[in-house]
Amino acid sequence: MHIAVIGAGVVGTTTAQALSQRGHTVTVIERLGQAGLETSRANAGQRSYGAVYPWASPAMMQKALPWLMQRDGPLKMRQPPSLTTLRFLFATWRYATTPGLFDENKKAMLRLGVYSRECFEALEDTFELEFDGNRAGLIELASNEDSLTDLQAKAALLDEMGIGYQLLDAEQTYALEPGMARSGALKGALRLTEDGTGDCHRFTQSIAKVCEAEGVRFLYGTEVTGVVRERGRLCALNLNDKAGATPEPLAADAFVLCAGTASNELAGHFGIRVPSYPVKGYSLTAPLTDPERAPRSTVIDDQYKVVATRLGNRMRVTGFVELAGYNRQIPERRLETLRKSIHLRFPGAADLKAAEPWTGFRPMTPDGPPIIGVGGEPNLFINTGHGTFGWTLSAASAQLTAQLINGEKTALPLEAFRPQRFG
Ligand SMILES: Cc1cc2nc3c(=O)[nH]c(=O)nc-3n(C[C@H](O)[C@H](O)[C@H](O)COP(=O)(O)OP(=O)(O)OC[C@H]3O[C@@H](n4cnc5c(N)ncnc54)[C@H](O)[C@@H]3O)c2cc1C
Structure with a gap:
């Protein structure tokens, strides 16, 4: 079969690889000049297989207002919010308050995370991928007793799902992350032992190279602008190239x-609904000045909700969940909060003056799970809406999509990820 994949982010490229692995002819259409230049460009670098959770969380609903009020709080919203933002928040609230749904979705996402680790390891073992990758676990800090209690409460579900973890006291945490300053408050931590890190952009480009070597064709600088149907059946995509020319439909x-x-907008051409919202975040990537004082792996600081991740000889600091639509501005005060968190936990580790700032948009569904399945017609497949966990979940989502297209039995039930669940 000839299969057209729209988008060369981490999700599109891993999907293309999973399809070419099964012997299909694959063409990837990407409006930008290379793979992985949009949201997959400079994310937090966590492969957090054991830490995935749905966006529509009852606990998040309770914390949202206090977080919005704090100057350095992790949640931001443009004032006044747009109608689109309000609609998205209302849908989120509805899912968060549906009895039992959060727990069901959380388990479905964790199963997807565990399967993704397996698929990721298979990719790493099969190909020589260069992405500053590491499998040294993920540490979530607790700076006070309440945070510690929250972390301890996660143990039962992790046990049930067979996910490896350690509950650490402060000394055990410093032993695993010896570069961390002792001046910040620390009561303990949760370590997800099977999680990992790496540069998602470099990973995406490495997978694109693997795909090219397998014969996948990438049409860069080419935008999908519409669809062509013959006798009601989807048969081609209308394209625009960089020069504004209109090539033959593909x-x-x-x-x-x-x-x-962009799946949200493109979905209209296919006559389906993909109700995702661009949830904004920020990162700084800085060269290390003192590797001994840098994180060894990835550390989530509960005070600012900022993530510090080691990527080879660089450190990436990431934070914020902002509801402001597509606004690519990077306000200095957001970067200031990222720097404060680093001064607290890893002072002197990196040259923050030389840091590269970035902003990106998480493709977030109102409930949280990604959208994986058959779209409005039999030859249309959806693999998008991965929100905060697109890199983590990409390897599994790609395999599941390829299994569906191939008519194989899927490795996991897809009920929680159905495109039709939004009504
Ligand atoms: C601040 C921040 C931190 C994050 N941290 C993590 C993390 O630590 N771990 C993790 O797992 N995830 C993380 N994420 C989420 C993760 O980055 C995303 O879920 C993931 O990158 C989404 O990948 P994607 O391929 O779906 O989208 P993208 O990477 O955005 O790729 C979509 C591609 O489609 C192309 N496209 C769009 N429209 C068209 C069109 N009409 N024609 C042709 N091409 C088109 C775009 O140009 C783009 O390249 C983070 C996100 C942010 C913003």
Whole structure:
């Protein structure tokens, strides 16, 4: 079969690889000049297989207001919020307050995370991928007793799902992260032992290279602008290239929508709904000045909700969940909060003056799980809406999508990820 994949982010490229692995002819259409330049560009670098959770969380609903009021709080919203933002928040509230749904979705996402670790390891073992990758676990800090109690409460579900973890006291945490300053408050931590790190952008480009070597064709600088139907059946994509020319429509037997935050808009051409919202975040990537004082792996600081991740000889600091639509501005005060968190936990580790700032948009569904499944017609497949965990979940989502297209039995039930669940 000839399969057209829309989007060369981490989700589109891993999907293309999973399809070419099964012998399909694959064309990837990407509006930018290379793979992984949009949301997959400079995220927090966590492969947090054991820490995935749905966005529509009852606990988040309780914390949202206090977080919005704090100057350095992790949640921000443009004032006044747009109608789109309010609609998205209302849908989130509805899912968060549906009895039992959070627990069901959380288990479905954790199963996807565990399967993704397996699929990721298979990719790492099969190909020589260069992405500053590490499998040294993920540490979530507790700076006070309440945070510690929250972390301890996660143990039962981790046990039930067979996910490896350690509850650490402060000394054990410093032993695992010896570069961390002792001046910040620390009561203990949760370590997810099987999680990992790496540079998602470099990973995406490495997978794109693997795909090219396998014969996958990438049409960079080419935008999908519409669809062509013959006798009611989806048969081709309308394209625009960088020069504004309109190439011939690209005919294919099947189509996969992996366009990240743009999937929402593109879905209209296919006559389906992908109700994702672009949840903004920020990162700083800085060269290390003193590797001994840098994180060894990845550390989530509960005070600012900022993530510090080691990526080879660089450190990436990431934070914020901001509801402001597509606004690519990077306000200095957001970067200031990221720097404060680093001064607290890893002072002197990196040259923050030389740091590269970035902003990106998480393709977030109102409930939280990604959208994986058959779209409005039999030859349209959706693999998008991975929100905060797109890199973590990409390897599994790609395999599940390829299994569906191939008519194989899927490795996991897809009920929680159905495109039709939004009504
Ligand atoms: C601040 C921040 C921190 C994050 N941290 C983590 C983390 O630590 N771990 C993790 O797992 N995830 C993290 N994420 C989430 C993760 O980065 C995303 O879920 C993931 O990158 C989404 O990948 P994608 O391929 O779906 O989207 P993208 O990477 O955005 O790719 C979609 C591609 O489709 C292309 N496209 C769109 N429209 C068209 C069109 N019409 N024609 C052709 N091409 C088109 C775009 O140009 C783009 O390249 C973070 C996100 C942010 C913002």
